[in-house]
Amino acid sequence: xxxxxxxxxxxxxxxxxxLVVSSINDLTTxxxxxxxxxxxxxxxxxxSLTDDPDGLWVAEDEGRILGFAWSWVCGEIWFLAQLxxxxxxxxxxxxxxxxxxxxxxxRKSRASNRVLITFxxxxxxxxxxxxxxLFPRFPIYTVSVPRERLVDRLIGPQFKWAPLExxxxxxxxxxxADERVLGVSREKHHRYLINDSRTRGFSLYDGDDWxxxxxxxxxxxxxxxxxxxxGAVTTAFRTALGLAVKSGAPQVSAFLPGASEAALTTAxxxxxxxxxxxxxxxxxxxxxxxxxxxxxxxxx
Numbered sequence: 001x002x003x004x005x006x007x008x009x010x011x012x013x014x015x016x017x018x019l020v021v022s023s024i025n026d027l028t029t030x031x032x033x034x035x036x037x038x039x040x041x042x043x044x045x046x047x048s049l050t051d052d053p054d055g056l057w058v059a060e061d062e063g064r065i066l067g068f069a070w071s072w073v074c075g076e077i078w079f080l081a082q083l084x085x086x087x088x089x090x091x092x093x094x095x096x097x098x099x100x101x102x103x104x105x106x107r108k109s110r111a112s113n114r115v116l117i118t119f120x121x122x123x124x125x126x127x128x129x130x131x132x133x134l135f136p137r138f139p140i141y142t143v144s145v146p147r148e149r150l151v152d153r154l155i156g157p158q159f160k161w162a163p164l165e166x167x168x169x170x171x172x173x174x175x176x177a178d179e180r181v182l183g184v185s186r187e188k189h190h191r192y193l194i195n196d197s198r199t200r201g202f203s204l205y206d207g208d209d210w211x212x213x214x215x216x217x218x219x220x221x222x223x224x225x226x227x228x229x230x231g232a233v234t235t236a237f238r239t240a241l242g243l244a245v246k247s248g249a250p251q252v253s254a255f256l257p258g259a260s261e262a263a264l265t266t267a268x269x270x271x272x273x274x275x276x277x278x279x280x281x282x283x284x285x286x287x288x289x290x291x292x293x294x295x296x297x298x299x300x
Contacts, residue, residue: 003066005097008056010049013042016058016068023084031121033276044299047192048072048081054108057101059085059094069098070298071105075184077286078111081298095128103132113284117297120277134281140294141264143272144253147220150245153270158239159211159232164201166194173203173210177226182287189299202243204236214240215295220249223295230290234262237293241270255296259289 008016017039024037049056052073059067067085071078080102085094106114114134118125126136164170175185193199198218204211204227212227214236222240227233237254244252254272256263257280278297294300 003059003061003094003097005057005059005067005101007053008049008058008068008070010046012058012065012068013045013049013056015065016070017042017045019065019068019086020082020084023087026087027119027122028276031119036276043196044192045070051188055102055105057098059098067094067098069102071102073105073109073111074186074189076112077182077184078106078109078114079300080114080116099128099132113282113286115280115282115286115300117278117280117294117300120279126279126281129281133283135283137280137282137285138289139258140278140280141256141258142253142275142278143256143264143267144251144275145270145272147245147248147250147252149271150241150252154238154242154245156238157235158242159204159206159235161202161204161214161239161243164190164194164203164213166191170203174213177212177228180228181226181292200243200247202239204232204239206232206235212236212291214243216240216243216247218247218249220244220247220252221296222252222254223293224299225293227291230288231262233260233291233293234266237263237266238270255294257289257293260293262290263293 021037021039025035028034028036055071057069058065066089068082070082071080083098083102116134117140120139171187174190175187178184178186193215194201199215201213201215203213211232214225216222222244225236225240227236241252256267
C-alpha cells in the first residue's frame with residue numbers, strides 16, 4: 001500500500017465527510033455512546049477550501065481516501081477542525097503524516113495560538129496533541145432536549161432580537177463582539193453563516209442597546225452565541241432556546257463550555273441533558289468562555 005498525502009480538492013469533500021462520519025461513529029460506539037454523526041453537505045469545508053486551500057489535506061491509496069485533515073485560521077488562532085483516519089487504517093502512519101501537514105499550515109499562518117476540540121474520552125488523540133504542545137483547557141458538552149419537553153419550560157426574560165443582515169454596521173458589531181470575547185475577528189465566518197440557507201442569525205438587544213448575537217439552524221442546533229456583558233449569557237441562551245423551538249425541529253441542542261456555569265445551569269433548568277463530552281485544547285489560554293458558546297467541534 002502506497003499512501004499519498006496531497007492537498008484536498010472540492011470533489012474530495014463529500015467522500016472525506018463520509019470518512020469522518022464513519023470514524024466518529026466507530027469511536028463513539030466503542031466508548032458506549034452509540035452513533036453520533038450523520039453525513040451532511042460539506043459546505044463549511046468547501047468555504048474553508050476556497051478561503052485557504054492550504055488548510056485541507058487528504059491521504060489516499062489508489063484513489064481511495066483513507067484520511068482527512070482540515071484546519072482554518074482567523075487572526076492569531078489556528079484551529080484544527082478535523083483530523084480523522086479510516087477505522088480500518090488506524091494505528092499506522094497516516095495520522096502522523098496528516099498532522100505534519102496541518103502543523104505546517106499552522107507554522108505558515110504565524111498564528112500565536114493553536115486550538116482544537118476533541119473527544120474527552122479519546123486518550124490517544126489527547127496524548128498526540130499534548131506531544132505537539134496543545135494542552136487541555138476545559139470540557140465542552142453537547143446537550144440536547146426534545147422540543148416538546150422544552151416548550152412548557154420556557155420561562156424568564158429574553159432579549160429582543162432582529163435577523164442579522166450582511167450590512168457594514170452589523171458586520172462591525174459582530175467583529176467588535178468577537179474581538180472583545182475571543183480576541184480575534186471572525187468576520188469571514190459570520191459572512192458564511194449569514195449566507196447559509198440552513199442557519200438563521202440574530203442580533204440581540206437589551207432595550208435599545210446591542211447585546212450580542214446568536215445563531216440557530218433548521219435542525220434546532222444553537223450556536224455560536226456571543227454577548228458583550230458577562231451577565232447576559234443566561235438571557236441570550238434562553239432567547240436561543242425560544243428561537244430553536246420556533247424552528248419546529250424535533251430536537252434542540254447546543255454545545256456548551258464547562259467554563260460557562262450560567263449556560264449549563266440554564267440548560268439543565270430547561271431539561272437538557274449531556275449527550276457526550278468534548279475537550280478544548282490549545283497552546284495557550286484565550287477567550288472569555290463565560291460569554292461565548294461555540295457552534296460545534298469544527299467551527300468553534
